[in-house]
Amino acid sequence: EAQVTQNPRYLxxxxxxxxxxxxxxxxxxxxxxxxxxxxxxxxxxxYYSMNVEVTDKGDVPEGYKxxxxxxxxxxxxxxxxxxxxxxxxxxxxxTTGGPLVEQYFGPxxxxxxx
Amino acid sequence: AQSVTQLGSHVSVxxxxxxxxxxxxxxxxxxxxxxxxxxxxxxxxxxxxxxSAATLVKGINGFEAEFKKSETSFHLTKPSAHMSDAAEYFxxxxxxxxxxxxxxxxxxxxxx
Numbered sequence: 001e002a003q004v005t006q007n008p009r010y011l012x013x014x015x016x017x018x019x020x021x022x023x024x025x026x027x028x029x030x031x032x033x034x035x036x037x038x039x040x041x042x043x044x045x046x047y048y049s050m051n052v053e054v055t056d057k058g059d060v061p062e063g064y065k066x067x068x069x070x071x072x073x074x075x076x077x078x079x080x081x082x083x084x085x086x087x088x089x090x091x092x093x094x095t096t097g098g099p100l101v102e103q104y105f106g107p108x109x110x111x112x113x114x
Numbered sequence: 115a116q117s118v119t120q121l122g123s124h125v126s127v128x129x130x131x132x133x134x135x136x137x138x139x140x141x142x143x144x145x146x147x148x149x150x151x152x153x154x155x156x157x158x159x160x161x162x163x164x165x166s167a168a169t170l171v172k173g174i175n176g177f178e179a180e181f182k183k184s185e186t187s188f189h190l191t192k193p194s195a196h197m198s199d200a201a202e203y204f205x206x207x208x209x210x211x212x213x214x215x216x217x218x219x220x221x222x223x224x225x226x
Contacts, residue, residue, distance in 0.1 A: 004157075033214065040123065042204055042216040043158075050212060058213060090157055100146045100165065100208045105157030 002027045004106035006091050012112045013081055021076045021109050023091030031094045032074040033058070033103070034066065036087040043090065049074055081113040116141045118205050120217035128225045133177075133192040135220045137205030140186060146208040147188045149179055150216075153201045161203070164188060175199070200224045 004025045013019055025032065033048040035058075045058030049068040063085055065077040074093075078085060088110050092103040121136040139145055146165050150158040162173025169181040175198075179190045188205060205217040 031212070035216075040218055042118075042120075042218040043206075044216070045214050048212055048214075056212070059215070092158075100210075102160045102163070103158075103214075105159070107157050 002104070004091055004093055004104050006089075006106040006109045008109060009107065010110050012114065014114055015082055016080050019078050019081060019111075021078075021089060021091075021111070023074045023076065023106060024072050025074075025091075025093040025104070026072065027093060027095075027104065028071065029093035029104075030071070030096050031103075032068065033092045034064070034074070034076050035090045035092065036060065036085075037090060037108075038087050046076070046089075081111075083113045085111065086113050087111060116145070116207050116209055116213075116215050118207050118215055118217035120205050120220050122220055123218065124221045124223065126223040126225060127195045129197055130194050133190070133195045133199065133222065135190040135203050135205075135222065137179075137188045137190065137217060138186050139188060139205070139207045141207055141209065147179075147181060148206040148208070149173065149177070149188075149190050150204045150206060151201050152204065152219075158204065161190070195222075195224045197224050197226065 007022045030051045034046040035043040037043045044060045047066040049055045091106040094103045119138045148163045149161040152158045162171045164181045172178045177192045202221045208214045
């Protein structure tokens with residue numbers, strides 16, 4: 001089944017404790033992206049990747065890192081999480097053409113930073 | 115810079131009534147416009163997209179949207195609402211630089 005998977009689905013952590021949210025897709029997509037969803041703000045793009053070893057900042061990259069060492073994986077790293085990073089995070093992927101074609105979204109990761 | 119404005123964070127309609135969800139965009143280049151739907155506790159899925167072909171775009175589940183350049187709008191409509199349409203709907207705009215911008219979302223409530 002074609003899908004985007006994220007792990008963990010739920011995470012509660014404390015300020016300053018490094019964490020990684022994994023994202024994996026099995027559709028051989030070139031483009032991958034991370035978004036955060038906050039009430040009243042919709043989804044905002046954090047980082048995106050056009051292909052392996054090619055990443056760039058979205059609208060709200062501060063406090064986040066990403067890497068794209070393999071085509072299928074695009075982990076989101078929070079080196080020193082803070083409470084304002086409490087949010088619902090979505091990973092998405094799409095074929096050549098990036099977000100201008102259909103993006104396939106993962107199920108989301110709900111992160112709480114205390 | 116690009117942005118998307120969705121008027122009305124909550125819209126309530128009766129089953130069988132017309133659904134109209136409003137979206138206005140700003141873009142310095144010809145826009146690629148999208149509507150995505152998010153059902154409770156799920157990720158987003160594509161309803162429809164406009165990429166400079168026909169201005170009236172038909173999507174899944176009976177939804178359609180019309181691109182009006184003069185009004186910078188891309189409103190989503192459905193002639194007759196079903197209970198299963200209750201969800202949150204996001205308008206979005208993409209550009210040729212691979213960035214993507216979502217509106218703040220409109221929650222649709224369908225009353226029996």
